[in-house]
Amino acid sequence: MIGPKKISALTAISIVIANMIGTGVFTTLGFQVKEIASPFIILCIWILGGIVALSGALSYAELGAIFQRSGGEYLFLSKIYHPMVGFLAGWLSVTVGFAAPSAATAMALGKYFHYVFPMISPLWISCCVAVLVYALHLRSLRWESIFQNIFILIEIFLILFFIVSGIGHIERPKLNFLPKPEDLAVFFSPPFALCFIYTMYSYSGWNAAAYIAGEIENPKKNIPLALILGTTIVVVIYTFLNAIFIFSVPRDQILGQIEVGAIVARKVFGEWGSRFAGFLIGVSLVSSLSAMAWTGPRVAAAIGEDYPFFRILSKRSKEGVPYVGLLLQALIMFCLLFSSSFAKIITYVEFALGLSTVVTVLGVFVLRVKAPELKRFYSTWGYPLTPLLYVIIESIILLQVFRQRPVESLLGLSTFLVGAIVYFLSTKSRSR
Numbered sequence: 001m002i003g004p005k006k007i008s009a010l011t012a013i014s015i016v017i018a019n020m021i022g023t024g025v026f027t028t029l030g031f032q033v034k035e036i037a038s039p040f041i042i043l044c045i046w047i048l049g050g051i052v053a054l055s056g057a058l059s060y061a062e063l064g065a066i067f068q069r070s071g072g073e074y075l076f077l078s079k080i081y082h083p084m085v086g087f088l089a090g091w092l093s094v095t096v097g098f099a100a101p102s103a104a105t106a107m108a109l110g111k112y113f114h115y116v117f118p119m120i121s122p123l124w125i126s127c128c129v130a131v132l133v134y135a136l137h138l139r140s141l142r143w144e145s146i147f148q149n150i151f152i153l154i155e156i157f158l159i160l161f162f163i164v165s166g167i168g169h170i171e172r173p174k175l176n177f178l179p180k181p182e183d184l185a186v187f188f189s190p191p192f193a194l195c196f197i198y199t200m201y202s203y204s205g206w207n208a209a210a211y212i213a214g215e216i217e218n219p220k221k222n223i224p225l226a227l228i229l230g231t232t233i234v235v236v237i238y239t240f241l242n243a244i245f246i247f248s249v250p251r252d253q254i255l256g257q258i259e260v261g262a263i264v265a266r267k268v269f270g271e272w273g274s275r276f277a278g279f280l281i282g283v284s285l286v287s288s289l290s291a292m293a294w295t296g297p298r299v300a301a302a303i304g305e306d307y308p309f310f311r312i313l314s315k316r317s318k319e320g321v322p323y324v325g326l327l328l329q330a331l332i333m334f335c336l337l338f339s340s341s342f343a344k345i346i347t348y349v350e351f352a353l354g355l356s357t358v359v360t361v362l363g364v365f366v367l368r369v370k371a372p373e374l375k376r377f378y379s380t381w382g383y384p385l386t387p388l389l390y391v392i393i394e395s396i397i398l399l400q401v402f403r404q405r406p407v408e409s410l411l412g413l414s415t416f417l418v419g420a421i422v423y424f425l426s427t428k429s430r431s432r
Helices: 009-020 029-035 041-069 071-080 083-096 099-116 121-138 141-167 190-201 209-217 219-248 262-306 307-315 323-337 343-368 385-404 408-432
Strands: none
Touching: 009 141, 009 209, 009 219, 009 262, 029 041, 029 219, 041 071, 041 099, 041 190, 041 209, 041 219, 041 385, 071 083, 071 209, 071 262, 071 343, 083 099, 083 141, 083 262, 083 323, 083 343, 083 408, 099 121, 099 209, 099 323, 099 343, 121 141, 121 262, 121 323, 141 219, 141 262, 190 385, 209 219, 209 262, 209 343, 219 262, 262 307, 262 323, 307 323, 307 408, 343 408, 385 408
16 A cells, blocks of 8 residues: 655645635625624624634644644544544544534535526536535645645636626725724624624634645644634634725625525626626635535545444545545535435534534643643644634533534534443443
């Protein structure tokens, strides 16, 4: 078996950006302005959300530089706590952790590309693009890198074009970033917490480079670079993009609307604006789908390398692609894509994945106490405040999600229970 070839820091950065930029930033603002009227508060929410995501990335950067192997939470939690804890996180990733978001992404891109090609069924677009993406990822790391880098460059160019074009349509009388006296109380209100949940959903994916750490050149340097720089770029893009959304159209036009990007695009580009927005969001989603097709199978491969019971998942092509894990993820994704219930799966997947990230960031503290002698090629900037900020904020968000969606949250916890049963069966098989 030939080991996987290495990818550049640029490709690792593009994977982080692609995992983060999806439908969230183009769709959530309408619900936020419905809850909060102040542009100052809205922009603060996006900046604070970026700071929290960056805090998580800073923490993962330390762990990734220490272990330098693909697997993400599966690897980190196995090393820090116990193999079973890591296996549970890996089990979630292999079963639905990447497949369910991929199905949601494929379905969404079909709907958005339908604006550009109305004669083609959205489901057909979803299926054809998904097949193309996964087929390219079966080729080789080189083709994966080329495809990912091209699409992320197109995506960033289109977003920057959108932002620059939108600046000329800003309504000058509305352009007021300064807070009002009554804004302070909003920071401690339930609407603020709800809007923050929307924002953190849009920032999810900041930890993508950790899943492919073993395939990155000079990992002790480039893993922190990819996580931190990729997240920072997205924070800047999100802040400017939401400023354009807020100040270029009247508030009542986007109030409670899900297609904010299309509404603003019609104002900026005229009649063909909605098609441009559909194409822009569609490209973003293709890039996201590609990034998930890259990262998910690496977790499966890591489990297959460690557990004989799952050895088949570790099989790689001559070019180093974990093709069994890739095909398994594609199979689950297509099953969910044709299912009417996968939208609920997304909720419980997000809850369970959020829980995994909190326990992982807590691992930075645990590892500092448990193994202070470890060679740390990168130490979390702002420690202990940055990891503590992430743990506190994300825990509050998870509590809110549990209160609002208790059934889906409990289903997420039940996934870990099933994983625990599978873990005991696999370790018993290994002992035999």
